[in-house]
Amino acid sequence: MNISQPHADDLLRPLAPQVVGVLTRRFGDFGAAEDAVQEALLDALAQWPAEGVPDNPKGWLVQVASRRMIEQVRGEQARRRREELVAARAPAGHSTSPAADRAHETDGDDTLVMLFLSCHPALTPASAIALTLRAVGGLTTAEIGKAFMVPEATMAQRISRAKQRIRASGVPFRMPEPQERRARLASVLHVLYLIFNEGYAASGGLGLHRVELSREAIRLARTLHRLLPGDCEAAGLLALMLLTDARRPARTGPGGVPVPLAEQDRSLWDREAIAEGTALLTAALRRGAAGPYQIQAAIAAVHDEAATAEETDWPQILALYGLLERMSPNPMVSLNRAVAAAMVHGPAAGLALLEPLADGPLAGHHRLHTARAHLLEMAGDIAAAVEDYRAAAGRTAAVPERDYLIMRAARLAARR
Amino acid sequence: MKYMLLMQFGPQSGIASVDTWSPEDIKAHVEFMHDVNRGLVEAGEFVDAQGLAMPDQARIVRAGEGGVPVVTDGPFPETKEFLVGYWIVDCEGPERAYELAGHISAAPGLNGEPLNMPIEVRQVMAGPPQEL
Numbered sequence: 001m002n003i004s005q006p007h008a009d010d011l012l013r014p015l016a017p018q019v020v021g022v023l024t025r026r027f028g029d030f031g032a033a034e035d036a037v038q039e040a041l042l043d044a045l046a047q048w049p050a051e052g053v054p055d056n057p058k059g060w061l062v063q064v065a066s067r068r069m070i071e072q073v074r075g076e077q078a079r080r081r082r083e084e085l086v087a088a089r090a091p092a093g094h095s096t097s098p099a100a101d102r103a104h105e106t107d108g109d110d111t112l113v114m115l116f117l118s119c120h121p122a123l124t125p126a127s128a129i130a131l132t133l134r135a136v137g138g139l140t141t142a143e144i145g146k147a148f149m150v151p152e153a154t155m156a157q158r159i160s161r162a163k164q165r166i167r168a169s170g171v172p173f174r175m176p177e178p179q180e181r182r183a184r185l186a187s188v189l190h191v192l193y194l195i196f197n198e199g200y201a202a203s204g205g206l207g208l209h210r211v212e213l214s215r216e217a218i219r220l221a222r223t224l225h226r227l228l229p230g231d232c233e234a235a236g237l238l239a240l241m242l243l244t245d246a247r248r249p250a251r252t253g254p255g256g257v258p259v260p261l262a263e264q265d266r267s268l269w270d271r272e273a274i275a276e277g278t279a280l281l282t283a284a285l286r287r288g289a290a291g292p293y294q295i296q297a298a299i300a301a302v303h304d305e306a307a308t309a310e311e312t313d314w315p316q317i318l319a320l321y322g323l324l325e326r327m328s329p330n331p332m333v334s335l336n337r338a339v340a341a342a343m344v345h346g347p348a349a350g351l352a353l354l355e356p357l358a359d360g361p362l363a364g365h366h367r368l369h370t371a372r373a374h375l376l377e378m379a380g381d382i383a384a385a386v387e388d389y390r391a392a393a394g395r396t397a398a399v400p401e402r403d404y405l406i407m408r409a410a411r412l413a414a415r416r
Numbered sequence: 417m418k419y420m421l422l423m424q425f426g427p428q429s430g431i432a433s434v435d436t437w438s439p440e441d442i443k444a445h446v447e448f449m450h451d452v453n454r455g456l457v458e459a460g461e462f463v464d465a466q467g468l469a470m471p472d473q474a475r476i477v478r479a480g481e482g483g484v485p486v487v488t489d490g491p492f493p494e495t496k497e498f499l500v501g502y503w504i505v506d507c508e509g510p511e512r513a514y515e516l517a518g519h520i521s522a523a524p525g526l527n528g529e530p531l532n533m534p535i536e537v538r539q540v541m542a543g544p545p546q547e548l
Contacts, residue, residue, distance in 0.1 A: 255446060255450045257446070394469075394470040394472065395469070395470070395473070397469060399467050402467075403442070403446045406434060406442055407439055410435075410437060410438060410439045410442050413435075414438055
C-alpha cells in the first residue's frame with residue numbers, strides 16, 4: 001500500500017452517491033442499491049487500507065455493490081421459492097429500464113439527484129439528515145449513529161424507514177422538474193444547514209464521540225456549490241458555514257464551556273476559512289438579489305472582519321438583521337436583531353424589542369432569557385440579569401451552556 | 417457488570433442551592449464532574465452519562481379515555497426527590513460501583529466542601545441468562 005495515497009475514507013466518500021446512482025439506474029431500486037453500496041463501502045474500508053486502493057476505485061465499488069445486490073435478490077428469490085410463493089416481480093427485469101443507458105447522466109448529476117432525494121420534503125428532518133449522511137455523505141451507519149448518540153440499529157432502522165417513505169411517495173430517481181426545483185433545493189439547503197448546526201452546537205450529552213458533523217456539512221455544501229455554481233443561495237450557505245466554523249477554535253474553553261463572541265481570542269479564528277467564505281459571499285452578492293443564507297453569511301462576515309469585539313460594525317449588523325427579518329420573519333431573527341439594536345442604540349432599545357417576544361413561541365425559551373440577561377447586565381440591572389441567567393440555565397438542554405450560565409450568574413451575584 | 421449511578425436531589429438532601437455558590441465553587445464542581453467522566457472513559461468503564469433538565473419542566477403522562485395522553489405537571493421539586501442525572505458504568509463488580517459512587521458523592525460544593533450527596537447504585541439487568 002502506498003502511504004502517500006489519500007486516506008481510503010476521503011477517496012471513498014465522494015464516490016458513494018455516484019455508485020448508488022449507477023446501481024439505481026441498473027437495478028431500478030434506490031433503497032436496495034443504497035443498502036448494497038453501504039455494504040460495499042464497509043468492504044472497502046476493511047480491505048483497502050491493508051491491500052491498497054484499487055486502480056479504479058469506482059469500478060471496484062460498482063462491481064462489489066452489484067454483486068451484493070444480486071446476492072440479495074437471489075437470496076430473496078430463494079426465500080420466496082421456499083415459501084412457495086410466486087415471485088410477483090422479477091427485479092432483474094429492471095435492468096433494462098430506459099434510464100440505465102442514458103449517456104448524459106454524469107457522476108455530478110447523480111450526486112445532485114441523490115441530494116434532492118435524500119432531502120425530500122416528505123421526510124422528517126431527522127430521517128432526511130440520516131439518509132443524506134449515508135447516501136450522499138458516504139458515512140457508515142455506525143458513524144452516523146455515534147454522531148447522534150443513538151445505537152447503530154436504531155439509525156439503520158431510521159434510514160430504512162426513510163427509504164420506504166420515499167418509495168411510498170413515488171418520487172422518481174431523477175432531477176426534480178424545473179417548476180418544483182426551487183422548493184426542493186430549499187429543503188436540500190435546509191437539511192445541510194441542520195447538519196451543520198447539529199455539529200456546531202454539539203448540544204447533546206458529553207460530546208465524547210461526536211464525529212465532525214460540521215465538517216461533513218461543509219463538504220456536502222461544497223459539493224452542492226460545485227454542482228450548482230450559479231445558485232447564489234447554495235454559495236451563501238457554504239459561505240455561512242465557513243464564516244461561522246472559522247470561529248470554532250475560539251468558541252469553547254476547557255470542558256467545552258462556551259466563550260461568548262465578545263470574549264473570544266480572535267487570533268484563534270481560521271483566517272483561511274474567513275477569506276474563502278468572504279470571497280464566495282462577495283461573488284454571490286454581486287450576482288443579484290440576496291437570499292436569507294447570504295444575509296446570514298454577511299452578518300457572520302461582519303463579525304469575522306472585526307479585529308476586536310469593540311470594532312464590530314453593529315449598525316451594519318442591525319441593518320442586515322432588519323433585512324433578514326423582513327425576508328424570512330422568525331422569532332430567533334427578531335431576538336438577534338434586538339441584541340444588535342442594543343449594541344447600536346443602547347440596552348433599553350434592545351429590551352423594548354425583546355418584550356413582545358415573551359408572548360410568542362420563544363416564551364420561556366432559554367435563548368430569550370439569555371439575551372435579556374445580557375441586555376439587563378449591560379443596563380446595569382444586575383439583580384434582574386442574575387435572575388434571567390438562572391432562568392436560562394434551568395431551561396437549556398446543553399450541559400456546557402448551563403455551566404456557563406450558572407457561572408455568569410454567580411459572577412454577577414458576587415459583584416453585587 | 418453494569419451499574420446505574422443516580423444522582424438525586426430533594427429538600428431533605430440538605431444541600432445548599434447552586435445559586436448560593438461562588439464562581440470558584442461552581443468552577444471546581446464543573447471541573448470535578450469533567451474529571452469523573454474523563455476518568456471513567458480512560459478506565460474503560462464509561463457507558464453513558466446524562467444530565468436531565470430541571471424538574472419544573474417535567475410532566476406526568478397517563479393514558480386517558482381511548483389512549484389519549486393526559487399530561488399533568490410534576491413531580492414537584494419541593495415535595496419530592498428528583499433525578500438530576502445519571503451515569504451508567506461497566507465495572508468489575510458492586511465494590512467498584514460503590515467506590516465510584518462514593519467518589520462522585522464527595523463532589524465539591526459550597527466553599528469547596530464535599531457535598532456528600534446521596535448516589536443511588538442500581539445494577540442494570542444486562543447480564544447473560546444463567547442455565548437454571
